[in-house]
Amino acid sequence: MAEPLAFWFEFASPYSYLSAMRIQTMAREAGVALVLRPILLGPIFAAQGWNDSPFKLYPAKGVYLWQDMAREAAAAGLAFQKPSSFPRGSLLAARIVTANAHEPWAMDFTRAVFRANFAEDRAVERPEVIAELLNTLGLEAQALVQQAAEPAVKDALRAQTEAAQARGLFGAPSFTVGDTLFWGNDRLERALECAKTFG
Amino acid sequence: MAEPLAFWFEFASPYSYLSAMRIQTMAREAGVALVLRPILLGPIFAAQGWNDSPFKLYPAKGVYLWQDMAREAAAAGLAFQKPSSFPRGSLLAARIVTANAHEPWAMDFTRAVFRANFAEDRAVERPEVIAELLNTLGLEAQALVQQAAEPAVKDALRAQTEAAQARGLFGAPSFTVGDTLFWGNDRLERALECAKTFG
Numbered sequence: 123m124a125e126p127l128a129f130w131f132e133f134a135s136p137y138s139y140l141s142a143m144r145i146q147t148m149a150r151e152a153g154v155a156l157v158l159r160p161i162l163l164g165p166i167f168a169a170q171g172w173n174d175s176p177f178k179l180y181p182a183k184g185v186y187l188w189q190d191m192a193r194e195a196a197a198a199g200l201a202f203q204k205p206s207s208f209p210r211g212s213l214l215a216a217r218i219v220t221a222n223a224h225e226p227w228a229m230d231f232t233r234a235v236f237r238a239n240f241a242e243d244r245a246v247e248r249p250e251v252i253a254e255l256l257n258t259l260g261l262e263a264q265a266l267v268q269q270a271a272e273p274a275v276k277d278a279l280r281a282q283t284e285a286a287q288a289r290g291l292f293g294a295p296s297f298t299v300g301d302t303l304f305w306g307n308d309r310l311e312r313a314l315e316c317a318k319t320f321g
Numbered sequence: 322m323a324e325p326l327a328f329w330f331e332f333a334s335p336y337s338y339l340s341a342m343r344i345q346t347m348a349r350e351a352g353v354a355l356v357l358r359p360i361l362l363g364p365i366f367a368a369q370g371w372n373d374s375p376f377k378l379y380p381a382k383g384v385y386l387w388q389d390m391a392r393e394a395a396a397a398g399l400a401f402q403k404p405s406s407f408p409r410g411s412l413l414a415a416r417i418v419t420a421n422a423h424e425p426w427a428m429d430f431t432r433a434v435f436r437a438n439f440a441e442d443r444a445v446e447r448p449e450v451i452a453e454l455l456n457t458l459g460l461e462a463q464a465l466v467q468q469a470a471e472p473a474v475k476d477a478l479r480a481q482t483e484a485a486q487a488r489g490l491f492g493a494p495s496f497t498v499g500d501t502l503f504w505g506n507d508r509l510e511r512a513l514e515c516a517k518t519f520g
Contacts, residue, residue: 170379170381180369180491182489182490182491183492186489186502290385292379292381292385305385
């Protein structure tokens with residue numbers, strides 16, 4: 123009996139883009155249910171004493187990141203462009219997915235936001251850009267953007283980020299199968315295998 | 322025409338163990354020359370503001386490390402034990418390999434040290450443990466331990482660590498092919514492919 127695979131991601135995270143573009147197909151082929159868990163890395167990094175992305179705090183790591191991303195995206199057949207602004211605000215997109223994680227379109231929207239940020243260099247922190255992505259998917263953009271501003275939705279995203287920390291998450295993407303944690307796009311195969319053979 | 326693959330490693334680094342145990346066979350099969358470049362992560366981490374291993378400075382990362390290592394070692398068919406002391410001093414072993422990187426036994430000794438640290442929980446910072454590993458390989462332990470204390474050897478290891486930083490290295494294991502940098506055991510395949518198809 124397969125166990126669900128939870129996908130913990132941050133819309134500003136480059137390696138989360140690599141996972142977001144392939145996880146749904148892979149989970150479907152493995153017969154594993156996928157649960158979307160957007161989080162904010164800001165509070166998680168702050169708890170580690172970082173007031174910014176580690177890719178900015180540690181310049182050598184930052185230089186390497188974009189070289190590695192270009193290679194990994196190319197190997198995966200994905201379009202990629204280094205965003206002209208990094209990290210881009212992910213609050214609105216994360217709230218929309220939090221409020222609608224079980225909707226059939228949630229993964230389509232998630233991919234659209236990642237693609238806009240990392241392949242098209244679009245300002246996904248802006249409500250009008252998010253609204254356009256929602257409209258393109260045939261969704262009620264205005265209603266969804268309004269819903270995202272509800273206190274219950276804000277609280278839910280905050281709680282999900284706290285739940286991530288409580289589970290020992292320290293970066294994104296991460297994957298959990300039951301209590302077992304996997305970190306990084308490089309561990310997606312391992313996490314799926316664990317979900318398939320769980321218990 | 323294949324380009325040499327340089328392997329930058331730190332004897333205290335868990336993921337360097339995973340690479341050390343497989344890199345020689347893989348390079349040989351790919352027809353790629355292998356160059357051993359031991360370094361000390363201490364000064365490299367210090368330049369990033371860290372006075373200890375990031376796995377100790379960031380506890381969540383440290384907890385995850387040992388879970389991930391156990392899984393990755395098992396998947397690679399490698400014996401693994403969490404060292405009772407971490408990170409273990411690597412100065413003597415690193416100096417011996419620096420002074421003898423081109424000797425045919427250098428990779429055998431490298432593997433023996435990593436195995437002692439991460440599979441047998443032995444105190445590889447102690448000269449008598451290193452001497453025993455050298456003796457087991459049929460080498461002149463006393464002469465090699467003495468050579469490691471020569472100022473020229475100490476300088477060479479220091480220079481190699483500085484060269485690593487100048488190339489943008491920020492962690493271990495790393496691999497370089499020409500000026501192209503790859504970081505982490507998860508990138509060894511990519512680095513080898515780059516070396517094979519270089520130029």
